[in-house]
Amino acid sequence: MGRLVVQQVNIVGPLPPLNAHLAKSRSFIVTLGLLTAVAALTVDLSLPAIPAMVDALGTTLSHGQQIVGVFMFGMSLGQIPAGLASDRFGRLPALYAGMGLFVIAACVAATVNDMGLLLAARFVQGTGAASAIVISRAVVRDISSGKDAARLMSLMTMIFTVAPVIAPSIGALLLARWDWRAPFIVIAACGFGLLFAIRTNLVETHVPNASQHPLRQLVSSFREFFSHRQSVFGLLLLILPPAGYMSIIAVSAALAVEMYGFTITQYGFIFACAGLSILAGSAANRWLVARLDIMQLIQLGVLLIFTASAQMIVIAWLDDAPFWWLWSCVCLYMFTIAILMSNTTVLALDPLPKIAGVASSIIGTSQNIAAASGAVLGALIYDGTVRNATVIMAATGAITAGVYLLRPLLVPGPLVHHPDELARD
Numbered sequence: 076m077g078r079l080v081v082q083q084v085n086i087v088g089p090l091p092p093l094n095a096h097l098a099k100s101r102s103f104i105v106t107l108g109l110l111t112a113v114a115a116l117t118v119d120l121s122l123p124a125i126p127a128m129v130d131a132l133g134t135t136l137s138h139g140q141q142i143v144g145v146f147m148f149g150m151s152l153g154q155i156p157a158g159l160a161s162d163r164f165g166r167l168p169a170l171y172a173g174m175g176l177f178v179i180a181a182c183v184a185a186t187v188n189d190m191g192l193l194l195a196a197r198f199v200q201g202t203g204a205a206s207a208i209v210i211s212r213a214v215v216r217d218i219s220s221g222k223d224a225a226r227l228m229s230l231m232t233m234i235f236t237v238a239p240v241i242a243p244s245i246g247a248l249l250l251a252r253w254d255w256r257a258p259f260i261v262i263a264a265c266g267f268g269l270l271f272a273i274r275t276n277l278v279e280t281h282v283p284n285a286s287q288h289p290l291r292q293l294v295s296s297f298r299e300f301f302s303h304r305q306s307v308f309g310l311l312l313l314i315l316p317p318a319g320y321m322s323i324i325a326v327s328a329a330l331a332v333e334m335y336g337f338t339i340t341q342y343g344f345i346f347a348c349a350g351l352s353i354l355a356g357s358a359a360n361r362w363l364v365a366r367l368d369i370m371q372l373i374q375l376g377v378l379l380i381f382t383a384s385a386q387m388i389v390i391a392w393l394d395d396a397p398f399w400w401l402w403s404c405v406c407l408y409m410f411t412i413a414i415l416m417s418n419t420t421v422l423a424l425d426p427l428p429k430i431a432g433v434a435s436s437i438i439g440t441s442q443n444i445a446a447a448s449g450a451v452l453g454a455l456i457y458d459g460t461v462r463n464a465t466v467i468m469a470a471t472g473a474i475t476a477g478v479y480l481l482r483p484l485l486v487p488g489p490l491v492h493h494p495d496e497l498a499r500d
Contacts, residue, residue, distance in 0.1 A: 102276040104227060107214060108234025109269060110170075110207035113177070114150055115235065116265060117204060118143055119242035120249075120258045127255035134190045142197045149201025150208070151443040157206035158213065158436025159293050163285040166210050166217070166432070167277065173206020174270050181263035185256050207269070209436045216424045216431040217280035222364050224424070225372070228417035229361040236354040236413075244343075281432070296433035306434065308485045309423025311478045312373065313438055316380065316412055317446035319471030322453030323405055323464065324349075329457065330464050335398045345402060352406040356413025369418050376415035377479040383408040384472020387465045394462040401465065408468060415475075 121142060129139035153173070161169035180199035187193050215227050249257035287295065300306050323330075331337045331345050363372055386404045390396040420438060427434040449467055456463045478485075 100276075102272075103278075104230055105234065106269075106272045106276040107211040107227075108231040109272065110211040111231050111235040112237070113204045113207045113265075113269065114146075114201075116242050117181075117200060117262050118146060120246040120262055123246040123250050124255040124258045127250060128193075131255055132188065132190045132193070138190060141194055145194050145198045146201040146204075147443065147447060149198040150205045151201075151440055151447070153202035153205030154209050154436040154439045154443070155293070155433070156436075157209045158432040158434070158439075159289060159296070161206070161210050161213055161281065161432035162296070162430055163283060163289065163292065165279050165283045166214055166281050167273070167279045169432075170206055170210045170273055170277075171270070173203045173210070174266060174273065175203070176200075177203030177207075178263060178266035178270065181259065181266050185259035185263050205436075205439070209432065209439050212420065212424070212435040212438070213431040214277075214280050216428060216435070220425050220428075221369065221421065224421040225364045225369055225418050226361055228420055229357045229364065229413070232413050232417055233354055233357040233361070236350055236357060284429070293433065296430040297437070299430055300427060300434050300437055303426045304486045304488075305426050306423045308478075308482065309419045310438060310441060311485075312377075312415060312419040312475060313423065314441045314445040315471045315475045315478070316408075316415060317442050318449030318452075319384075319468040320349075320405075320409060320412060320449075321446040322449040322467035322471075325450040325453040326457045326464050329459075330461075331398075334459065334461070334464075337398075348402065348406055349409045352409040353413045356410040357417070359410075360414045360417050363414075364418075369422055372414060372418045373422065373479070376411050376418065377476050379411040380408060380415065380472045381476040383411065384469045384476070387469035388473065391462045391466045391469050394460055396461060401461065404465075405468070408472060 125139045125142065128142075129135065132139075157169055157173055160172070177200055180196045180203060184193055184196035184200065187196065211231065212228075215224055215231070219227055245261075246258045249261060284292075327346060328342060331342045337345065360372065363375070367375070383404045386400070387408075390401055390404070423438060424431055424434055449471070453464075453467050456466075
């Protein structure tokens with residue numbers, strides 16, 4: 076399954092990062108970026124099909140909307156096993172297994188006539204998609220560290236951002252031309268395309284380590300992750316912002332349409348502005364990473380997110396604001412997400428080159444839990460007021476800034492980097 080390009084060699088002293096050229100391979104990086112977009116593509120392509128699917132399968136809208144929740148739940152549960160499998164057996168075998176499972180489940184979802192089976196297929200899809208997200212981050216750590224890794228993360232985020240911007244429109248066009256199954260068929264076809272891209276463009280970047288019992292290895296990896304203060308600090312900065320932006324996304328349609336009187340079409344453009352803000356943040360981060368070190372970039376991200384959240388606190392206190400002011404704060408928050416996510420992910424993974432798979436899965440699972448919690452809490456407390464629509468985003472940005480200010484206590488020593496412990500030919 077793919078070409079193994081790493082070997083264990085008995086040499087005294089550090090080994091040179093011979094596979095650093097992979098970080099400059101366009102096809103390699105584009106494939107990793109597409110893998111990170113699997114979840115967004117799967118969710119956003121299927122959203123326009125939900126009403127027609129509900130009518131065709133004779134179920135309720137609330138039942139049909141569960142295709143999003145069960146997919147995300149499956150993805151949350153699948154990340155830790157995917158990360159452990161990639162550390163034990165190699166990145167490519169785990170990636171083939173996960174994406175193969177994704178494709179099979181996608182084919183089932185596109186052909187069944189029972190809502191229960193469709194939900195089960197979506198859950199399995201999510202489990203398979205988890206491998207794409209976890210392993211793509213782990214591969215970046217395998218082949219790079221520090222600024223090089225931050226640059227790659229920015230490129231991948233730019234590719235990932237395109238999916239939520241264009242996927243709903245593509246899904247709507249497919250639905251208008253054919254029926255509700257068309258977006259699901261395209262999702263399956265994308266899965267097949269990604270399997271081909273993996274086979275063509277990716278190579279193995281990790282020396283498998285299955286010397287321990289799986290459970291013992293997992294416990295050991297968790298212990299190592301949480302023993303590094305730098306990794307814990309990075310994790311804390313990573314999990315708070317998603318809770319904020321998912322809380323506003325969960326109520327954004329009601330906020331824009333019901334409270335401010337925009338049409339559904341206008342809401343689509345408004346929502347796209349948030350996605351484009353992430354794209355702009357990724358482009359800015361890619362430019363800045365050559366000029367600033369990682370902690371300077373994180374400091375910039377924290378300053379920007381606090382600027383957005385401080386205004387949100389004022390808006391929540393006033394319980395009123397012009398829509399342009401409110402949504403510009405949301406877009407600034409999303410712009411900052413791209414800067415913070417790329418650099419704090421690198422910060423958290425840098426000390427852990429040998430367990431990058433499990434470390435990536437810890438990050439991903441924590442982010443999913445935080446994002447889901449933010450979305451659920453945002454929907455629960457929303458009562459048609461500006462205050463309750465914005466308070467969670469305001470709080471998470473402020474708390475993120477507070478965590479950064481505690482850095483001297485959380486990470487008192489110098490940052491840890493292992494630039495020599497990369498994938499090797």
